[in-house]
Amino acid sequence: MELIYKIEFNSTNFYFKDIIDEIIKASAVNAVSKMYRGFILLVCNDTEEKIKEFFEALEQKLPLSIFLSKAEVLDSFDYEKNKELEDKHIKVNLSLLTNEQIKKILELNSIDFSNDINKIKEGGVSRFETHNGLKDFFLPSRALREDFEAKGYEVKLLITDINKISDLLEISQKDLQLLCSIERPLVKLKFKLLYNKNKEYSDTRFIYAKIPDDKETILFAHALKNSGLNYLLYVNDDVYQNGLKVTYNDKQNIVVYGDKTLFPKYDYKLNRKVNSSADYFEEYGCVYKAVLCQLNKKDVPTVGVYFSYKSDESSIRVNIPDIGQKEIIYIPNVLNSVDNCLEDIKSIDENTDRLVENYVKKFPQFFEKEFLDKNSDGFASILNILAYILGMKDYKEFEDTALLYRAKSGLQIDMNVLKIDGKNYLDYRKIIQSSMSYKMADVEDSMIAYSFYESLCDFIAEHVNTISKEIGAKDLILCGNMFANSILLSKIDKNLKNINIILPKEYPLDY
Structure with missing residues (x-):
């Protein structure tokens, strides 16, 4: 048959x-x-x-x-x-760790890791060579974590015993499936309420976690587990490729960022080997154009939203056949200066000068600390300033605070378009002004942060509906790493029922 x-x-x-x-x-x-x-x-x-x-x-x-x-x-x-x-x-940087392969690795190899394990147990850092390069492993420690983060490293969690994961983290069946996938990606997980209270794992209640992804790490993790260490923190010291970060919605898995196991690959449209996400996206000039070509949408009118924490090119834009791509609403690249932002807010109207004065008087402690991130762009700049004004560290803490909000709807954060030199910009001043007003009224930080993302969804929906009718577009492409945010993903899906929403499946959202 x-x-x-x-x-x-x-x-x-x-x-x-x-x-x-x-x-x-x-x-x-x-x-x-x-x-x-x-x-x-x-x-x-x-x-x-x-x-x-x-x-x-x-x-x-x-x-x-x-x-x-x-x-x-x-x-x-x-x-x-x-x-x-x-x-x-094309040879991919991927260890094919099927259950049979893992069993063989453990049966056929015997390495003494006692020196590394003892060093870790004594509160030190073990520099360990994996198939993907050098990584530094250490016990959960606020001091060590903050020291690495101050040097620009991202601290992540290695799970050595998958059966113990639910002791520490809230995890769904889908999260578990992603963690155990052959690609061994990084998955953003939430700590259980009573854990990480001293911020020994993370500044927030979230962390990117993974399980071992190569022979060396499997053997090391097995020895760690046998020594009673079920989780370790680590940083990439000197690695060949960054691991894939993934998320999902109710329709698909979404690659957010990274190269390992995805690149190098042969791209059958470009008809050449692609070595990295940067190589791929820069071939086309921008992420949105790359996604258009990947999905065969260059010859049809299409609306696109590229919102990124890492780029100075975030915008709502369109693709029109025979004309090309055009930005409709820009996200401004503001000065990374809190003082400049407050002066901008004062210029809105006669009431905002008093708002700024009263806010600084009520929350003087927020303005005593140094504003650290002075090299960001676009949304990261806006949200770093907003986070500082609300008493948070940066946009990452702001986003994670939003994810803690449990209700289904928030407040209205003002999202207006401001025309400057003939171009439409999102008015960042109104976003921060309305957030400050809610903070003055003692609204919880999680509600303010959640309301930003919810209101941003309303802003996207309003303008996408208008633009799509004007150009006759039936498709909306979402790209940029901001769309890893579950609030944005779910709210946009609910707010835009009359257009086909497309997220990349084969390539990352961003680079």
Whole structure:
């Protein structure tokens, strides 16, 4: 009997197909796998019993992947209409850690890590060489964490015993599936209420976490677990590639940022090897244009929202066939100066001068600390200033504070468009002014922060609806790392029912 099985797989790297081919070989079934853009096709021609045994083996041995989606049996398949991808044999920085491989690694290797473990237990830092380069491991410690962060490192969590994860962190089944995927991504997780109270793990109640992703780290983690260390903090000291950060909504997994396991890859549109996300996006000039080409949307009118914490090019923009891309509303790149911001707010009207004066009098402690981040752009600049004025550290703490809010709706943060030199800008002054007014009224920080993202969704929806009608667009592309925020993802989906919302599946949101 013939059976055609389609597995949606949103990557053109061949490692997952290679795993399937190994299972086909081990099962001695008459079957082949074929790689296409967006899916893998399995074609089986064998007895019903052999095919059943093969699919049982797939169920047992095929690992999870962040690029996997649904699967289905097809009645037929048009081979002429769909072009099979040629394997270009690009080597990816990925250890294929199936359950069988992990078992073999632990059985065949015996390394004494006692010096490293003793150093860590004594409160020191172990500099450890992994397949991806050097990493520094240490016990949860506010002093060590803050020291690394002051030097510009991002501190993350290594989970050595996945069975103990729910003791420390709130985790859903979907979070667990992502963590255990073959790509071993970083997933943003929330600490349980009574943990991290001394900020030994993180400045906020959130941290990016992962499980071991190569042979060296598996062996080290196994020794750590046997020594009673179920979690460690670490920083990338000198690594070849940054790990993938991923999130999800109710429709798909979303790669936020990173290169490891994703690059290098062969891009069949560019017809060349792509070495990194920077290499890919810079080929097109900007993230939005790259996504347009990736999704074959250059020849149709399309609205795009590129909102990034890292870029000075955040905007609401359009693509119009035969004309090209055009920014409609810009996010301003403001001076990284609290004093300048307060002067801008004073200039709004006769009441804002008094608001600023009263605010500084009520919260003098907020203005005693140094404003640290003076090299940011766009949204990061705006939210770093807002976070400082609210008594927080930076935009990361502001965003994590928003994620702590439990109610379903917030307050209205003013989001207005200001025309300067013929260009439309989001008026950042009104955002900070209205947030200050709520703070003066003793509104909780989590509600103010949540309300910013909710109001930003309303702002996006209002202008996307207007613009899409004007240009006849049926598609909205969302890109930029701000869309890793679950508030934005859920609210935009609810607010924009009459347009097709598209997020990248094959490449990251940003770089």
